[in-house]
Amino acid sequence: MVQSLERAFGLLELLDSLEDGGGVGLSQLGKELGLKLPTVHNILKTLVKLGYVEQDRASGKYLLSGKAALLGSRGKALKSLSEAGEYFARRVNAATGESVVLACYSCGMWRTLLHIDSQQPLAARGDLNYTENLYISATGRSILATLPEKDLKAYVARRGLPGEDWEGVGSEGALLAELAAMRERKLSLRRLGHVVALASPVLAPRRGLHAALGLYMPAVRFNPETEKSFARCLVDNAAALAAVLEN
Numbered sequence: 001m002v003q004s005l006e007r008a009f010g011l012l013e014l015l016d017s018l019e020d021g022g023g024v025g026l027s028q029l030g031k032e033l034g035l036k037l038p039t040v041h042n043i044l045k046t047l048v049k050l051g052y053v054e055q056d057r058a059s060g061k062y063l064l065s066g067k068a069a070l071l072g073s074r075g076k077a078l079k080s081l082s083e084a085g086e087y088f089a090r091r092v093n094a095a096t097g098e099s100v101v102l103a104c105y106s107c108g109m110w111r112t113l114l115h116i117d118s119q120q121p122l123a124a125r126g127d128l129n130y131t132e133n134l135y136i137s138a139t140g141r142s143i144l145a146t147l148p149e150k151d152l153k154a155y156v157a158r159r160g161l162p163g164e165d166w167e168g169v170g171s172e173g174a175l176l177a178e179l180a181a182m183r184e185r186k187l188s189l190r191r192l193g194h195v196v197a198l199a200s201p202v203l204a205p206r207r208g209l210h211a212a213l214g215l216y217m218p219a220v221r222f223n224p225e226t227e228k229s230f231a232r233c234l235v236d237n238a239a240a241l242a243a244v245l246e247n
Contacts, residue, residue: 006108023061103139135162138197139212145182200238
C-alpha cells in the first residue's frame with residue numbers, strides 16, 4: 001500500500017514537471033517512472049477517478065486537474081532546480097569532460113532531472129531514470145546522507161539495509177557511519193565494476209528540495225589527481241546551485 005501511494009504521488013509530481021499544457025502520454029510516463037505500462041495505467045485510472053488527473057479525450061494524454069493545483073508547488077521547485085541546475089551541470093561537464101547527472105528525491109523516489117553525456121571516446125553510460133533504491137548510486141547516497149533524521153529512519157525502515165547494494169555496509173551502525181562521513185566531506189564516491197561515480201548534495205531546505213549533482217567515469221581515468229579536482233568541482237558547483245535556489 002505504501003509503495004502504491006509513493007508511486008501515485010511520484011506520478012503526480014512527474015506530470016506537474018513535464019506537462020506543458022497538452023498533457024503527457026502513457027508511454028512517456030512509463031519510461032520516466034521506470035514502471036510497466038499496466039502499472040502506470042492503473043495508477044492513472046485511480047487518480048482520474050479521484051479527480052486529481054484528467055485525460056484529454058482527443059489525444060488520450062494525461063494532465064493535472066485543477067484539484068491538483070495545491071500539489072504543484074513541488075513540481076515548480078523541481079522545474080527551478082532543473083533550469084538552474086543545467087548551467088552548473090554543464091560547467092562540471094566542461095571542466096571534467098565526464099558524464100554529469102542532476103538527480104532529486106521526492107515521495108520516496110530517486111529521479112534523474114538532467115543528464116549530460118561525456119564526449120570522450122571511452123565514456124561511462126547510464127540509463128537509470130527513476131528508482132526507489134537510493135543505495136545504488138552516488139547521487140542517491142549523497143541525498144540519503146542529507147535527509148532529516150526522521151526521513152532517514154523512515155526510509156531505512158521501509159527499504160531495509162543496503163545488503164549487496166552497498167559493499168561493507170552490513171549493519172545500521174555501518175550505514176550511519178558512512179552517511180556521517182559523506183555529510184562531513186559533502187561528497188559520496190561509488191565504484192561499480194569499471195565505473196567510478198562521485199556526487200555532492202544540493203542543499204536547498206527552504207525549497208523543500210533533496211538533490212545531488214554527480215558525475216561518473218571509466219575507472220581507468222580515475223586517480224588521486226582526478227579524484228581531488230573532480231570532487232572540488234562538484235562540491236563548489238553543487239554549493240553554488242544551492243545558493244541560487246535559496247536566494
